Amino acid sequence: MIETSKPVNSLEDSNFQIQVKDCYKIYKRGEIEVVALSGLNCNFHKGEITVIMGPSGCGKTTMLNMIGGLDQLNSGQIIVGNVNIAKLSKKNLEKYRRDHIGFIFQFSSLIPELTAEENIGLPLILTTGLNAEKKKYISELLDVVGLTDRKTHRPDELSGGEQQRVGVAAALANKPDIILCDEPTGELDSITKLKIMDLLRKIIETYPEKTMIIVTHDPELRAIADRMYYIRDGNISHQFDKEEMEKMKINNKTSSLINQTSQNGGNYKEFLIELREINHLVKGKINKIEKKIHPI
Ligand SMILES: Nc1ncnc2c1ncn2[C@@H]1O[C@H](COP(=O)(O)OP(=O)(O)OP(=O)(O)O)[C@@H](O)[C@H]1O
Ligand SMILES: [Mg+2]
Known part of the structure; x- marks a missing residue:
């Protein structure tokens, strides 16, 4: 069980990956049941970007939420490292989320009154607090996302792409092992989109101990993928491994x-x-x- 910060499933394990095994998620609204995940099986690997595509309502966000510990399965296993997170208590699931997961969404939820630097540091201020080492890491993140010279700008003084960069850096603040992206380039123009795609690729190359999963409708994101899954009706319909992706x-x-x-x-x-x-x-x-x- 996950008891301490950065515990068992840690990145020292060179085979670190996420195994989604026979997962079912059924939402109930009164009499109506929606099967969002229907026996889903798939794996995710350290140092790789996996892109997931599929029609609206096929279960992409549901799957991300399960891996991110935001919601619980009806049945099945999600093995992260050597821990089945589907069996974690609410408290341990919260700890897992805080210590291991970074979320990047279509719209980064930045606090308008805070500067870029403060927005990036916020997850740390709210959890462990800031010290010299963490401040240094925030500077490193500002550099990785190319915003060192914009660090004192507030969100309304940044372009849409720059705001998304702050969102990406904020998702990395707690040094997550797993980065989950739901339509990270959804609302961006084509040039800004390419820049964010480059940035996501740069992040996995800068921090190869991490695992990145991107859910999208945009086929252009295949260009940065190491592996791909297509989902239909809550299950994998097609998959492309590393070698097939290179050929493509x-x-x-x-x-x-x-x-x-x-x-x-x-x-x-x-x-x-x-x-x-x-x-x-x-x-x-x-x-x-x-x-x-x-x-x-
Ligand atoms: N909280 C919920 N309560 C009831 N049904 C839900 C809930 N969340 C999702 N669903 C249903 O589960 C199915 C899968 O939803 P999900 O959000 O995972 O789809 P998606 O593939 O991410 O779609 P999109 O591409 O439109 O974002 C849908 O039919 C949706 O209506
Ligand atoms: Mg979705």
Whole structure:
């Protein structure tokens, strides 16, 4: 059981992952029952971004809420590290949420009267309080999200994208192991969206001990995913593992290059350079697989 801060399921375990096993969640409103999760099974890995897509109402947010300890299952297990969080008491679930989870939503809920720096530090002020080490960490976060020179600005003095960056940094303040994002780029214009996508990728690369899960309707977020699940009616309908994602990215890159090349009057020199790079990538992969099949 989770008893202390940063306990058992900690990140020292190199196989850290989240295992969602045969999960059911049924909401009841009077006579009406809605099956939001219907025997859901899936895994999430440390150092990876998993993107989850699926039609409205298929159970994406419900699944995030369960992993984030905001709500409880009817049946099934969610194993985080080596702890089944579905069996935690309310008090321990609260502790799990505080110590291990960071939430990033479509609209970051910033306090209008506080500066960017204070908004980022707020989760710490409200829980453990601030000390020199934590203040240093807040400066590090401001730097990671590229807002050091905006730290004294209040939300109404920041752009939408900058406000979302503050939200991202605030979600990292308690050093969570698991970062859960529900439509993190939902309301952003396309350029700002790309910047936030880059930032999310940068975060998992800067802190590879973390696990990130992104729920979205936007297929462009596939570009930053290591793994993907499609959900339909509360269950996984399709999944793409790491290798399949790389293939998909290579295919997308090749076709977008072919389009660009034909649009810009056929700059085949640039096209060839990029194609060689892709070729190099693919060859590397083939070598690795060949070595697996025929080890020397
Ligand atoms: N608190 C609740 N009470 C009753 N039904 C609920 C509740 N929360 C969600 N539901 C229902 O459960 C189903 C799954 O909802 P969920 O919010 O997980 O969908 P979603 O995939 O996140 O959809 P969207 O893409 O629109 O955000 C829906 O049919 C929804 O109406
Ligand atoms: Mg949702």
